[in-house]
Amino acid sequence: MSEQIQPLDAPPSAWQRFLDSHLWHSFTKDRVAQFSLLIFAAYAIMALLAPLIAPYNPYDPAQIDILNAEMPPSWEAGSDPAFWLGTDAQGRDLWSTILYGTRVSLTIGLCAVVLQALIGIVIGLLAGYRGGRIDSLLMRFADVQLSFSTMMVAIVVLAVFQATFGTELYQELAMVMLILVIGIAEWPQYARTIRASVLAEKKKEYVDAARVIGLKAPRIMFRHILPNTLSPILVISTVQVANAIIAEASLSFLGLGMPVSEPSLGSLISSGFEYIFSGSWWITVIPGAVLISLVLVMNLLGDWLRDVLNPKLYKG
Amino acid sequence: MNAQAKSLVQIRDLYKRFSISGDFLDQLKFRGGKLVREQQHVHAINGVNLDVQRGEALCVVGESGCGKSTIARTVMGLLKPSAGSISYGGERIDHLSDRQILPYRRKMQMIFQNPYASLNPRMTIAQTLEEPVRFHNPKASATEVRDKVHEVMQSVGIDPSWGKRFSHEFSGGQRQRISIARALAVDPEFIVADEPISALDVSIQAQVLNLMMDAQESRNLTYLFITHDLSVVEHFGTRVAVMYLGSLCELAPTKALFATPRHPYSQALLSAIPRLEDGRPAHIRLQGEVSTPVNLPSGCVFHGRCPHANERCSREIPTLIATSEGGQVACHAVQEGRF
Numbered sequence: 001m002s003e004q005i006q007p008l009d010a011p012p013s014a015w016q017r018f019l020d021s022h023l024w025h026s027f028t029k030d031r032v033a034q035f036s037l038l039i040f041a042a043y044a045i046m047a048l049l050a051p052l053i054a055p056y057n058p059y060d061p062a063q064i065d066i067l068n069a070e071m072p073p074s075w076e077a078g079s080d081p082a083f084w085l086g087t088d089a090q091g092r093d094l095w096s097t098i099l100y101g102t103r104v105s106l107t108i109g110l111c112a113v114v115l116q117a118l119i120g121i122v123i124g125l126l127a128g129y130r131g132g133r134i135d136s137l138l139m140r141f142a143d144v145q146l147s148f149s150t151m152m153v154a155i156v157v158l159a160v161f162q163a164t165f166g167t168e169l170y171q172e173l174a175m176v177m178l179i180l181v182i183g184i185a186e187w188p189q190y191a192r193t194i195r196a197s198v199l200a201e202k203k204k205e206y207v208d209a210a211r212v213i214g215l216k217a218p219r220i221m222f223r224h225i226l227p228n229t230l231s232p233i234l235v236i237s238t239v240q241v242a243n244a245i246i247a248e249a250s251l252s253f254l255g256l257g258m259p260v261s262e263p264s265l266g267s268l269i270s271s272g273f274e275y276i277f278s279g280s281w282w283i284t285v286i287p288g289a290v291l292i293s294l295v296l297v298m299n300l301l302g303d304w305l306r307d308v309l310n311p312k313l314y315k316g
Numbered sequence: 317m318n319a320q321a322k323s324l325v326q327i328r329d330l331y332k333r334f335s336i337s338g339d340f341l342d343q344l345k346f347r348g349g350k351l352v353r354e355q356q357h358v359h360a361i362n363g364v365n366l367d368v369q370r371g372e373a374l375c376v377v378g379e380s381g382c383g384k385s386t387i388a389r390t391v392m393g394l395l396k397p398s399a400g401s402i403s404y405g406g407e408r409i410d411h412l413s414d415r416q417i418l419p420y421r422r423k424m425q426m427i428f429q430n431p432y433a434s435l436n437p438r439m440t441i442a443q444t445l446e447e448p449v450r451f452h453n454p455k456a457s458a459t460e461v462r463d464k465v466h467e468v469m470q471s472v473g474i475d476p477s478w479g480k481r482f483s484h485e486f487s488g489g490q491r492q493r494i495s496i497a498r499a500l501a502v503d504p505e506f507i508v509a510d511e512p513i514s515a516l517d518v519s520i521q522a523q524v525l526n527l528m529m530d531a532q533e534s535r536n537l538t539y540l541f542i543t544h545d546l547s548v549v550e551h552f553g554t555r556v557a558v559m560y561l562g563s564l565c566e567l568a569p570t571k572a573l574f575a576t577p578r579h580p581y582s583q584a585l586l587s588a589i590p591r592l593e594d595g596r597p598a599h600i601r602l603q604g605e606v607s608t609p610v611n612l613p614s615g616c617v618f619h620g621r622c623p624h625a626n627e628r629c630s631r632e633i634p635t636l637i638a639t640s641e642g643g644q645v646a647c648h649a650v651q652e653g654r655f
Contacts, residue, residue, distance in 0.1 A: 136339070205434035208394055209498065213448040214421035216414065227438040 120190020128198025568643025
């Protein structure tokens with residue numbers, strides 16, 4: 001029962017703590033997670049450095065020659081060595097277009113999820129922390145929102161916008177509109193998840209301690225409770241980015257997404273679809289494979305994160 | 317009225333009910349073909365009057381579910397009372413807004429039961445301790461804040477160089493010291509301690525208790541100490557309040573209560589302390605179960621289990637009467653001299 005204070009070594013740095021963490025240990029053991037992260041990193045680099053990697057600029061009409069249209073990829077007969085993945089129906093280099101398209105798809109996915117997260121976190125925190133009537137009201141809003149499918153809302157909004165303001169303005173604002181629509185339509189996913197963790201966290205005594213200090217509700221919500229609900233936010237974010245990319249691709253496929261002049265992966269697939277029976281399968285299949293593997297690795301990463309951060313499987 | 321002048325915290329006719337009937341739609345029921353609204357409440361506190369005097373350590377004891385913690389949380393403003401008032405230094409504080417209550421927040425602090433939940437796991441110890449200091453002294457410079465945090469950390473026996481660590485790197489006893497440091501960081505006069513040592517190892521309990529007593533001496537603190545550990549009460553308390561089912565049974569100076577408990581419930585409670593002595597009265601076994609706080613018994617809440625109860629006890633709620641030992645007891649049998 002000595003009252004002596006034992007001196008300790010210097011506290012570990014943030015990096016050291018990360019290397020000691022369960023997250024890192026589980027990552028070093030999980031081949032699927034390593035593989036997925038590797039692929040995802042490759043996608044991210046491709047998207048970021050697209051203007052440097054791509055041999056052509058698909059947005060520049062001067063570099064497109066209609067005479068090069070529908071060239072097959074390099075392993076097929078009749079290919080041109082200048083276009084190793086072939087060209088699309090307008091004579092754009094498919095490899096360059098895919099690089100730029102990945103960039104567009106990832107940008108829309110990430111921005112839409114940031115928007116979802118912002119709305120969802122604020123509403124979820126408010127509903128969970130305040131409780132009572134505010135909680136009931138906000139959650140009923142979420143229920144109503146969830147009862148419309150995202151695609152339906154998006155199709156209606158985008159079609160009405162296109163009809164009202166004309167296709168030209170729509171094509172200019174396509175990316176912003178897609179981000180807004182997908183972002184706003186999916187906020188209840190975040191709000192519900194966060195509300196559930198806030199309900200669990202706010203019963204803990206550190207929240208009472210913060211109230212006893214006299215801190216205001218917003219500060220308690222954002223500084224004390226929010227950091228403790230980050231694990232589920234992280235998990236749904238990975239899945240939601242994949243969902244947003246899929247949603248964007250579906251909308252583009254239906255002609256409500258990115259214009260043909262600035263194609264995302266979805267609109268590229270859609271534009272090639274008309275030529276698939278004329279033998280030019282690569283315009284649809286190659287961007288399709290790129291999209292599927294992107295979504296697949298993100299879902300795999302999300303699954304792995306969910307397992308690692310699940311307190312039922314591991315308590316830290 | 318001399319006692320009134322000295323008292324720091326006054327609890328008057330405090331009631332606290334919690335609804336257990338859910339929201340409005342859940343409360344609607346069909347009874348005999350009619351739609352009626354039914355509400356059920358847990359009566360956690362039923363008309364408690366209590367004064368905490370400046371400089372004392374008032375211990376509140378009682379079994380689980382008797383409303384001890386509810387009193388602590390209501391006094392701190394974490395819960396709003398259903399009826400009654402709470403005053404601090406003569407000023408009523410239970411109905412103040414968040415802004416109006418701020419000056420009292422630095423005079424009243426709280427220590428929590430569970431040291432594993434009362435520190436934010438995502439904040440370092442230094443951040444946890446700096447927050448109240450910064451919040452209540454917005455003009456303080458970074459050095460002043462750091463000096464203050466170092467001072468409280470040293471006073472609770474935590475090395476200030478540990479400030480960069482997170483709470484999960486500490487043991488339960490160390491965490492409870494940090495909790496105490498957080499409460500002391502704003503230089504309070506009054507501390508509510510809600511079972512601060514019940515989650516700790518027995519060997520650590522004494523250390524933390526001594527730390528709290530040292531702090532009381534050096535900082536001139538007043539404690540409202542919630543516990544169910546009677547040996548702690550004997551060691552720590554100036555006065556003791558015994559509670560049963562949300563009501564105050566007996567309030568007495570510690571020595572008087574342990575020497576001559578007056579209320580039948582206090583007698584039964586004290587006889588349950590295991591002791592290495594011969595010739596003491598045998599353990600009083602109470603009959604029956606604690607009644608539910610949802611449907612409170614009429615009259616004295618203890619009458620169903622009291623060996624001295626008569627018809628008056630089941631009819632009339634006893635009020636506190638002064639005893640010869642300087643305490644107060646709420647019992648018809650004591651008042652009538654029936655035992």
